[in-house]
Amino acid sequence: MTLSGGSRPGSRVVAADHVSLRRNNLSVVLRHVRELGPRSRARIAADTGLNKATVSSLVAELVERGLLREGMADSTRALGRPGQLVELDGSGVCGVGAEINVDYLAVTALDLAGDTVSERRVPIDVAHLDPSTTLDRLAELIHEAVAAVDARNGQLAGVTLAVPGLVQGHTGELKLAPNLGWSQVPVIREMRRRLGDPSYPLHVDNEANxxxxxxxxxMHKVEPVQDIVLLTGAVGVGGGVVSNGHLLRGGHGYSGEVGHMPVAPDGRVCGCGRTGCWETVVGLTALLHKATDEDDPVRDPSLDVEQRLAEITARAEAGEPRTLTALSEVGNWLGIGGAILVNVLNPDVLVLGGYFAVLGPWLQEPLEAAIRDRVIAPDGGGCRVVRSELGFTAAVRGGAQISLDQVFVDPTLIGREEAGVAQ
Structure with missing residues (x-):
């Protein structure tokens, strides 16, 4: 039997395997430099098990693609001519994260090294707008971020949308977002149309993830933690779980909806329609209801969330009794739910994000006390509580990183022409 075109049997398989192997090796080298910092070619070869000639060729290609660059001489080499270090570049390669939350929209563009190229957050009462109007406004912010990337002659690796609800990533559909009042919204299809059917990839994921x-x-930049639970709080409450270094999504991708744990059966009705969900006692709305009157300006959703929290912080620091009582009550409820999560998941670290981090000085102590008292394992199962320093940028930064991670998986997604080299 003769193959069409007279090709030898297996020749296409061999070619495909060669391309796949090279793509994999490019990824190995690029991720190695990202994780361990500047390295000489010889050190990369020794660490990865690739031979020196292969590493030299791979590094040359990654430099051509604008993903690595030549650094300083290797001062650690004792004998012979010092080798040249190579380091992560990627200043012209960017990822964008865009977030829809109850009372704001946010968009951030990061380059491959994690530096901020563009950042914008707009206070907007999303819960009282229809999805179409909200997506129109978000598309405008994304266009601004893309323009900032274009202005530095960069290449966009992709845009990832963060939404506070149940998401089907493979279909691009938001199944349900109770606090937004959205259901069955084909977010990716709608956003793709608004962005003019762009060539770069679009993804959607849960904002807490x-x-x-x-x-x-x-955290992993400074210590080798493998298991964390992040609690992020605004009007709603979400959770993201990283187990053994990998995001825990669950069987159908819906894990992390910790805000809807039933903790107060006789409590308030939640935005999801059920009674006594955790977010009804620890969400920002719950805190504001306890700490302020209905006509208090701090409840105004058109006011940026950081301004609102700055006012609550000022009142707490001034010792305002109602504010301190509200924070104490929310902190106790935060501890009750937090202890449940620690008992179930036994993370190394419980991370407070969103408004929990901002008001952490008043919330963290009752949370830690509950973990000591309610977690059955000794010493709270070894879990410690920390406050995230990312503030309300965490979801958009995570979205930008998801887009950029595709480049580390397959560096050939970035064309050599962007670095001025023909393919």
Whole structure:
């Protein structure tokens, strides 16, 4: 039997395997430099098990693609001519994260090294707008971020949307977002149309998942933690779980909806329609109801969330009794739910994000006390509580990182022409 075109049997398989192998090796080298910092070619070869000639060729290609660059001489080499270090570049390669939350929209563009290229957050009462109007406004912010990338002659690796609800990533559909009042919204299809059917990839994910990835990435730079739970609070409450270094999504991708744990059966009705969900006692709305009157300006959703929290912080620091009582009550409820999560998941670290981090000085102590008292394992199962320093940028940073991660998986997504080299 003769193959069409007279090709030898197996020749296409061999070619495909060669391309796949090279793509994999490019990824190995690029991720190695990202994780361990500047390295000489010889050190990369020794660490990865690739031979020196292969590493030299791979590094040359990654430099051509604008993903690595030549650094300083290797001062650690004792004998012979010092080797040249190579380091992560990617200043012209960017990822964008865009977030829809109850009372704001946010968009951030990061380059491959994690530096901020563009950042914008707009206070807007999303819960009282229809999805179409909200997506129109978000598309405008994304266009601004893309323009900032274009202005530096960069290449966009992708845009990832963060939404506070149940998401089907493979279909691009938001199944349900109770606090937004949205259901069955084909977010990716609608956004693709608004962005003019762009060539770059679009993804959508749960905002707490993306915030957890960003928090994990930041922590992993300074210590080798593998298991964290992030609690992110605004009007709603979400959770993201990283287990053994990997995001825990569950069987159908719906894990992390910790805000809807039933903790107060006789409590308030939640936005999801059920009674006594955790977020009805620890969400920002719950805190504001306890701490302020209905006509208090701090309840105005058109006011940026950080301004609102700055006012609550000022009142707490001034010792205002109603504010301190509200924070104490919310902190106790935060501890009750937090202890449940620690008992079930036994993370190394419980990370407070969103408004929990901002008001952490008043919320963290009752949370830690509950973990000591309610977690059955000794010493709270070894879990410690930390406050994220990412603030309300965590989800958009996580979204940008998701887009950029595709480049580390397959560096050939970035064309050599962007670095001025023909393919």
């Amino acid at each position: 993306l915030a957890a990835l960003a928090a994990y990435s930041e």
